[in-house]
Amino acid sequence: MSADEIPDELWRKILEIGVKSSTFSYKDLCCISISSRRLCRLSCDDSLWLLLLFHDFPSHIDSSSSSSQSPTKFIYRTRFEREKERKVAAHRRALLRKESVVSELGRRIRELETRLSEEAERFQGASMEFSNLQRIRQASVALNVWQPEVVRGRQKQMVEQNAVPVAGRLRALEMEMKLCKQQIMGVNRSLREVKKRFDIAGKEVESMTYHPLRDYKLIRSGDQVSNAKRKKLKTSINFPAKNPARPSKKIKLLHSESE
Incomplete structure (x- = not known):
């Protein structure tokens, strides 16, 4: 079966699954839209861009954007x-x-x-x-x-x-x-x-x-080093190294009960 023989409902489902699973980003939808007229029409569906809007900008969602008459793709681009x-x-x-x-x-x-x-x-x-x-x-x-x-x-x-x-x-x-x-x-x-x-x-x-996915906050180098040392110390305290050569008390107790 060729790509042209796949019905629109199946294409919509594929695109919806890709967006919901975070496999497709806005860049992927834009790339898909220029591959053919049919995929351009399907990738511009408001439901797909609404899912991306909720996923990428959850704090910017308000009632005005949901009730707006503008296409969801335009709202996403503005955000x-x-x-x-x-x-x-x-x-x-x-x-x-x-x-x-x-x-x-x-x-x-x-x-x-x-x-x-x-x-x-x-x-x-x-x-x-x-x-x-x-x-x-x-x-x-x-x-x-x-x-x-x-x-x-x-x-x-x-x-x-x-x-x-x-x-x-x-x-x-x-x-x-x-x-x-x-x-x-x-x-x-x-x-x-x-x-x-x-x-x-x-x-x-x-x-x-500059990177668009990075959140730039003021973190001092000394704080990073101290946080790393504190995390390492906490890990060593909470998860002490075990000696694999020595069986635990629980294993010894199970062996004694079985005997």
């Missing part, structure tokens, strides 16, 4: 265009939000790098002053022993030019260098974390191409 505009606007907003996150992370990276440079310069200055004071302390100790007059005069001049108490300043510089090292370690750790978030956000921006 589809509105939904497409909404999704495009939502995609644009989500993209702008993600780009603002990338911009804020970039600003944070520059701020941390500036702070790291300042702490490094501070540490270098304290280290140089510490080395100079150590040489002055060694020169003051060396004045108590015999030395050639040239060396002794140079060391005496170095000690006399210093107006800072050496012992107290050395202790202060040791504490300052220790604090600088801690600050540098903390800034480096924060910088690595922010750079990692910046790379993830940048990849998300590159992958955020």
Whole structure:
């Protein structure tokens, strides 16, 4: 039997089953409609497009659309265009939000790098002053022993030019260098974390191409990771791993009863 010999009632049933089972979408009906005049007439049936309208836009169905005199295919197209505009606007907003996150992370990276440079310069200055004071302390100790007059005069001049108490300043510089090292370690750790978030956000921006079936909502990367960890932990708690080698108590009890 050829396709032309199939009655209209059977074609309508095939199309209705395809739409009800979600096998046929609006694209499929549009493709079918251009295959022949007969299928164009059958695929434009209001009952098929009403099923698609209820399936694709259940929240947009109201009494005015059901009582409207316009063809259901026209109503579906109107709803589809509105939904497409909404999704495009939502995609644009989500993209702008993600780009603002990338911009804020970039600003944070520059701020941390500036702070790291300042702490490094501070540490270098304290280290140089510490080395100079150590040489002055060694020169003051060396004045108590015999030395050639040239060396002794140079060391005496170095000690006399210093107006800072050496012992107290050395202790202060040791504490300052220790604090600088801690600050540098903390800034480096924060910088690595922010750079990692910046790379993830940048990849998300590159992958955020518009898709009509995707609902664009603001979900942070950190929330996704935490949700995945929480779900994994919950799964491991609710469904502990079983040892297939050990029979359960229920199986042992059944064996004992059978014996």
